[in-house]
Amino acid sequence: MQVIETLAEGLKRELKVVIPAKDMEAQMLERLEDVKGRVKINGFRPGKVPFAHMKKMYGKSVMAELVNEIINNRPSEILSGRGEKSATQPEVAMTEDQAVAEKILAAEADLEFTLSYEVIPAIEIKDASGISVTREVVEIPDSEVDEQILKIAESAVEYTEKDGKAANGDRVTMDYEGKVDGVPFDGGKDSNAELVLGSGRFIPGFEEQLVGLKAGDEKTITVTFPAEYPAANLAGKEATFDVSVKAVSAPGKIEINDELATKLGIESAERLREIVRGQLENQFGSITRQKVKRQLLDQMDELYAFETPSRLVDAEFEQIWRQISMDLAQSGKTFEDEDTTEEKAREDYRKLAERRVRLGLVLSEIGEKIGVEVTEDEMNRALYAQIQQFPGQEKEIIEYFRKSPGAIAGLRAPIFEEKVVDHLLGEVKVTDKTVTKEELMAEDEDDAAVSKKAAPKKKAAKAEAEAADGDEAAPKKKAAPKKKAADDKAE
Structure with missing residues (x-):
């Protein structure tokens, strides 16, 4: 086998690989010799098939197998021998001329192909002892732990209907329908939707306009979708929501105790x-x-x-x-x-x-x-x-x-x-x-x-x-008022 470097430009390499026809034929004959005792051909006893006949029958198929093996395995061997590592799988190119390909399979022409690849550059490892980083550490106070528990415990809060006006922290049960320019839009309608005021679950400005309403009240709320709202047809648009309040419920007091823990x-x-x-x-x-x-x-x-x-x-x-x-x-x-x-x-x-x-x-x-x-x-x-x-x-x-x-x-x-x-x-x-x-x-x-x-x-x-x-993109805040209370657990 002859390997000729035809390109060495920066990290780019191109090699021409030539395997003489006589070497290919020798490998083909060796394989035929290895299987001749196991070949069965009509008209011949096992092991008695003339070698010339075997070559005529199977020579090209064996040669095709050899070519495929060489194309698949030889590039890595060649690079290893050169002490190089390819950044990606080397590209292999060989003749597309059918007549030349037939001659190669008949061991009448040398097998030639080219390898194109980029080498991984030699990297000299530098001394990292001069690098200095600051590790920011948060000391978590007990109050932070309790605050987080209270957020988690929102799912365990029991609400009791009240006759008064809705205040922050109360849960409002309502029907609503959203419109832009007087036309309802997809995803803007819900029935018996539950929203805890002050939770920040809905579009900015929506919850604030529910404060002070009571069961039976109806109100048209006007809000503007955030400019970065995911739905392009709504982003930055002013919308109205026709709201009908079905019930207002006050939350029970949450205490961090064994009973709350058991509920969770x-x-x-x-x-x-x-x-x-x-x-x-x-x-x-x-x-x-x-x-x-x-x-x-x-x-x-x-x-x-x-x-x-x-x-x-x-x-x-x-x-x-x-x-x-x-x-x-x-x-x-x-x-x-x-x-x-x-x-x-x-x-x-x-x-x-x-x-x-x-x-x-x-x-x-x-x-x-x-x-x-x-x-x-x-x-x-x-x-x-x-x-x-x-x-x-x-x-x-x-x-x-x-x-x-x-x-x-x-x-x-x-x-x-x-x-x-x-x-x-x-x-x-x-x-x-x-x-x-x-x-x-x-x-x-x-x-x-x-x-x-x-x-x-x-x-x-x-x-x-x-x-x-390795950072993860922050999830976009849900702006459409369509989440149920079951979805409003602390995240």
Whole structure:
């Protein structure tokens, strides 16, 4: 086999591979020799088939198998021999001329094909000891735990009908129908809907106009849908709601005691407080982790500068762009609404893709150097978490992952990355800072533009934080007044 490098430009490589016809024929004859004692052909006893006849009958099919095996297996062997790693699956190209292909199968012409790929660049691991991050820690007071319990306990509140006027905290049972320009709109009508005033569940301004009403009252309420409302046909529009109050109910007093805990399925108030405190610690701890990781990656990004494989960047960009396009389509907005243009947005998101690819390669290299491994138990837990998201489809999900190496890699990658981040946090300087929950939740100026090099206005900065550093997009607030009381449990 002869391997000739025909292109070496930056990270791009192209190789011409030539396997002489005589070598291909030798391998073909070897395989025929191996099976000749087992071949059954009418008119010949087993093991007595003339070799020339076997070659005539099966030579081309055996040669075709050899070509497929070489195309599938030889590229990785060639790259390994060159000490190179391909960023993506190498592209293989061979002749499309039928006459030439027939000659190859007949061992009358050399097998030639080309490999096109990009190498993963050599990455020199930098000393991370100079990196310094601040870990914001929230100390959770007992009052915060009790406040959260009271929110959770809203589902256990018992309401009693009253004759007086509705006040904040009361539950109003009503019928309503919404209209824009006098025309009813989809999703704007409900009967016997229940709403706790002051809960913030409905469109801003809606609940406030119910205060003071009593059973039997009717009122037309005028509100304006938020400009960012998901339904484009309603966003920013003024609407009226014809409301008929059926009942007003006052809430019973909530006390944090064993009785309340039992109603919530917990054995005692003490245990309830322990559980809620643990949930808050996990919630705040997750946010703390995201912000620390973001600081770490920002400074890692400053340490490393190298050419990134364009095919990886293209794939990453396409993934980001699909999500952005879906978000815009669902919101009914345009790039102009986000104070940018499509051309500028593409440029900015490509920079984001380059950053993600570069940091991914760096973390991968560090992980390999320090011997990070993802255990079978960790993979099983990740798979189980995926299965839980699709109740009733467990078999289909398992089968999908069984047949999709890429999907399995997608489960492994974040686990691997978090382990590398843990390692790095053990090397860098970490300073703890006690903050309030409001301070922890607030986006500081650095977070508002996570990457100075890739900070398209508004949305791109948010995407940078979400995509590169593991944040989850905040759920959009429901604005249409159509949720039932059963949906109004504390979130």
